Amino acid sequence: MRPRPLPPPPEPPRAPEPAITPPDPEHEVTGGGLRRLFHAVGGGHGDADAEYEQRLQQPFQGSRHIVVLGCTGGAGQTVTALMLGHTFAQHNGEPVVAVDVNPGPGALARRTRSETNETLTGLITRADQIGSLTAMRRYTSQAKSGLDVIAAGKNPLQALDDRDYALAIRTIDRFYSVTLLDAAAAVVARVLPYADQVVLVAPASADAPRAVAMTYEWLDGHGYVDLRQRAVTVINGVSRRSMDDVEQAEAVARGRCRALVRIPWDDHLSMDRAPRNELKALRAPTRRAYLALAGVVAGGFAAVPERYTEQQQEAAR
Template identity: 35%
Template sequence: MSEFPASGPSGSELSGGFRAQQRFTDPMAPVPAEWTAPTPPQGVPAPPAPAPELPETGADPAPFLDLSTVALLGKGRRGPSAGWRKWLYVASGRLIDPGESPKVLRHDTLLAQAQTPLRGCYRIAVLSQKGGVGKTTITASLGATFAAARGDRVVAVDANPDRGTLNQKVPLQTPATVRHLLRDAEGIHAYSDVRRYTSQGPSRLEVLASESDPAVSEAFSSQDYHDTLEVLERFYSLVLTDCGTGMLHSAMTAVLDRADVLLVISSGSVDGARSAAATLDWLDAHGREDLVRNAIAVVNGVRGRPGRRGATVDLDKVVDHFSRRCRSVRQVPFDAHLEEGAEISLDRLKPDTRDALLDLAATVAQGFPGAGFPGAGLPGAGRPHDTAG
C-alpha cells in the first residue's frame, strides 16, 4: 500500500498556498529607493573603522605627521662656514663636522636678535650734550646696521638745529628736507610719496635731512617733530632721531615724549664721559627717570693710545658708572672709515667695528615690544646691564 495519497492538491490549492506564504510580491508595488540608487564611481564606501581605544592612562592619540620642509626633506648639512673647521669639514669629505666656532655662533645670535620682528614703529633717540663725540656717526652706522640686517624700512631723521650733517652719511639723492615733507604732508599717502624726500644708502638706510640754514631749522618746533613722526610712522618700522646738543631746543620735548629708547653717546675722554653723565643728570632732574633706566650708553671711538702711565682714561670705571644708571653699556672701537666723516659703507668697516655695531643693534632690539632672547644661552648673547666691549 502506498504511503502517499492517490491524488495531490489541486492547482487552486497550490496557488492559494503560495499567496498565503507571500513568496511573491505584487509587480505593481513601489520599489525601495535603494534598489534604484546609482552606484558611486569609487564604489560603496566601507563603514568607518572603529576609533582605537585609548590606553587607561588617558594619553592623546599620536599626532598627524608633520608635513613641513624639514620633516619631509630633512635638515641639510651646511658645515662650518670659515676657518680651520671649514677646511677640516671639506678635507674629510664632509664626514667630520666640528660645528661652527663660538664667534660665528655669537654673530648668528646677535643677528637673529637684531632681526626681532616689530609691530608698528619703534623710535630711537640719539643724544649728547657735547658735540664731536660721534653722535651723528652712531646714528648713521647703527641705522645702516639695522637696515642691512632687517627686511623692513629704517629711516634716520636729522633734528639738529645747527646745520646737521646726517645727510652727508649717505649718497645725496634729493635736496628735499624735513621742512618740505611737512609742507606736503597732506599729499603723502604711500611709501612712494615719502620716498621723494629721503636719500638712501647702500645698506637701505634712508635719511631725512634737516634745513641747512640754522635760522630756518631753529624754527623746527615740538609740533613739527610730532607731525614728522606722524608721517614716518606709517611707512617705517624704525625711526632714529639725531638730536642736537641743546637739551632745551624746542623740539627736544617732543623727541623725549615719543622716544622708546635713548642712546646717550660718550667718547673715551674725560670730558666726553662727563658730558654724557650730565645728560643723564639733566634727564633725571626733569622727570625722565624711566628713560634713563632704559637708556643705552655708547662709548664711541674706543682705542688704545700710547702714553705715560695714568694718562689713558680708565674705561672700566666709565663703563661701571654708566652700567649702574642705564640698561646697558656698549663700546664702539675707533675706525678710520668712520673718522673720515663722509658716507658710511658697512663693507669698509673693520670686522671688530661691524661686530660692535651688530651687538649694539641687538641690545636695542631687546627693548622691542614682546621681544624674546633667541639663543640667549649661546656665548655672547646680550642681556640687560651687560657691558660688552
C-alpha cells in the same frame, strides 16, 4: 649736550676688541662670564653675531623711535646714529629711516649720498600728499645699505613747533618700522617725548665720566628717569690708550642704564671719509660692535612701556 662729530686724533693706536657689559636684562653676566662675552663679541664668535642678527629680525607691533644723543661735544653722536641706521637697514628687513635734526658741517644727511633736495620741512608742509612709501621716498635719500635719510634743510629747526614734529612722526610712522633721530641739543626736548629708547654717546676721553653723569642728571631732572634706565650708553672711539677713561665712564653708567657698549676707534669713521663709507669699509671689530649695539637696542623693542606709547599718541594728535 652740544654734539659735534668726533675728530680723528693724530696716529690713533690700535683699538681693542669691542665689548658689551652688561647686555640687556635677559643676560646676567658676571665674573668669567663677562670675560667670555668680551671674547665672543670682540672675536666675532659666530653664535654671538647670529644672536644679534636674530634680535634685529624679531617682529614687533607698531613702530619704534630711537633718539641718539651726544653726552658732550665730539662724542660721535651722528656717526653712531648713521652706523646704527645702516646696521638696522641691512638686518631688520623692514623700512628704516634716519631723521637729521642735528644740522651742521658734519650732519647725518651730509654723510650719505644725496638723492633729493627735499627736507624735513618740506615733508611737514606736504604731509597730506604722502600716501605711499614711494611718495615718502621723494623726501629721502637712500644709502647703499637701504637706510633712508631725511635731511634737516636750511631752516632753523627751532622754527618747527610741537605740532610740526608730531605731524612728521605721524607721517613717518605710516611707512617705517624703525626711526632714528639724530637730535641737536636745541630740539632734544621736542623729540624725547617720542622716544621708545635713547642711545647716549660719550667719547673715550677724560670728559666722558662727567659728561655721562650730567646727561643722566639732565634726563632725570626733566622727567625721563624710565627712559634713562632703559637707555643704551655707548663709549665711542675706544683704544688701548683710552681704557682708563673708558672704565671710569662705565663705572658712572653701570647700573643706571640698560646696557653699555664700546665702539673701537676706526679711521674710516673720520669726517673726511665717512660720507662715502658704510659698514663694508669698517674694520671687522667695528662692524661687530655696531651689530651688537643694534642687537641690544632691538632687544628692548618688546619692552616699551605702555605709558610711553600713550604719551607718543597724545603728542601726535
